[in-house]
Amino acid sequence: MNNLSLATYLSWQEVWRNRGRFFLVSLVIALITLLVLFIAALGEGLGNANSQYISRINADLLVYLEKSDFIIPSSRVERSTVRSIRRLDGVQDAGGISTSSVAILLPDDEVLKVSLIGVEPGKPGDPAVTEGRNLAGEQSKEAVIDLNVIQRSDVRVGDLITIRATQGTKDEFFTLRVVGSTEGQLYSFQPSIFVPYGTWDRVRAKSDAELDSPSSTVNVVAISLSDVSAAQTVSDALTARIDNVEVADLQTAVENVPGYSAQQSTVQTQAVFTLLIGVLVIGGFFQIQILQKVPQIGVLKAIGADNFTVGMAAVIQIIITTTLGVAIGSSLAFIFSLTFPPTVPIVFNGLNSAIAIAALLLIGPAGGLVSIFYAVRIEPLKALRLS
Amino acid sequence: MTLALEVKNVIKSFQSDSGEIRAVDDVSFAVEAGEFVALVGPSGSGKTTMLSILAALLSPTSGQILIDGVDLANMSEAERVALRREKIGFTFQSNNLIPYLTALENVQLMLRLNQRFDRAGAVRSAELLSRLGLGERLNNLPAQMSGGQQQRVAIARALIHNPTVVLADEPTASLDTERAFQVVQTFAALIHENNRAGIMVTHDLRMCQYVDRVLQMRDGKLVKIFTSREEILQLAKGE
């Protein structure tokens, strides 16, 4: 215990008396921290922009067309199947979800591209509203819009909006009343607007072939379970009893949103490489420093400091430098994040940032490990022989 | 008088490409508490090797070292570390001080190592440094002091914890003659006053005028011991 306080004393004196040098290293760590946190936040932001609706959906399982590889736009499930699913044991409720992309006309000839999501009012997939009311009726000309639409335009709850959709070779226009708003519903890199299924089928983008006949399918079916722990049983029963479907839990569903996994792994690779660079920079600095300190460490050992004290002093020094750097970097990241508009896909989410900060706090000790071993192994005889 | 240090038939050999080198060859001597001894001899005669063995930094190939009557041979590594901080004071030729500690802190470090640092120790450290003429330099870092001042700080550090044996490897090597005399004189006075056993390695025979005995080494052997005052002064004058 006393050795620990001696080690703390030595390392603190050294850091304080060389504060310029150590502060520079802390600044390097701060910059690396900033970079890593931004990469993590970008990953989170991009992931959100692509799949937020799915990851926050009020359901436990999603049902896809068999062999659709869990790709929502290429999956088609018959509406009659939704009703069969609803009758299965263990299924509390089920709702079809259909996706498309349309534009909202804004003043001054501007448009806002949004994901048009058709849901069954009151069923899984229909998001909870934060303002106004939920959708009602199969065919009603109303929409619930994502808070993100409000942030990016002047559209408010109660307004009428005009939707432009490409149907066949023509642009068609539809007017909907915004009855409510919801939040955190980005999908496919666009904010979402939700409409009842019947309305969706009328106003969505259509190919020539789809023009005349109403659609009898949805893309996927969201299921809520009576007992979440029975997810596997229900999933097995579903695939056994209903033809041509496959079932995914929400995590699988999110990972298979087109582009999601590729993007996340790219971003993660970047973060890992940045961390590695950090390890090398810190490692290099402390290693060079230890080489310069061989005589003084020799003296310390020759006058009776034990290996624990010498090694611990090196460890504490690295911890001080890293912690300071990470603290500065995180504060900078936080301050910068306040200046971003909502359209920038950078999201500081507690978990991702915490993981990044933990990893960053480890890079100091990881990088300094070699130098610590080196310090411990310096022979006290060095104090004499180098003199 | 009690024997602070006893060296009995110590041999230290090193293996090298050209065969075995006996850096220390069957050396025996003893130093009493309150006695200041010089270890002289040509380059390569084994002085530093001898000092390293006395400081428990190096194990002899054979022979016995007793400090305060305790044999170093039977000690574990941890016990040697403890011995170095409790019973031995050491000054090195250069790189003596911890560069990020002030003069005062360097001296106090010895007390901290021994977990004996308190208010009284702090006062004593400052007094000892003042005694060595460094009263104005207590809060200077080593880089802000001259070589001679640093040597004096090292001497204070080697004495502050009341060690049994004080070992100094060429404490005057980097000093001009005038300074060197001053430093060795004060060193000798402190050894005598505090009743320590002091051994100083030196190239400079003139420094021997302040010591009680001179041990002369050649080729690892202890070839001559000067004990009488006349002999020592003659040696110091280079006659």
Ligand SMILES: Nc1ncnc2c1ncn2[C@@H]1O[C@H](COP(=O)(O)OP(=O)(O)OP(=O)(O)O)[C@@H](O)[C@H]1O
């Ligand atoms: N680790 C070692 N390995 C091999 N030989 C060594 C080692 N250390 C010392 N020697 C040899 O032992 C002999 C004595 O060396 P030592 O350093 O003790 O001499 P010294 O009297 O201190 O010389 P100087 O006055 O030049 O400092 C020399 O021949 C030296 O080369």
Ligand SMILES: [Mg+2]
């Ligand atoms: Mg030598």
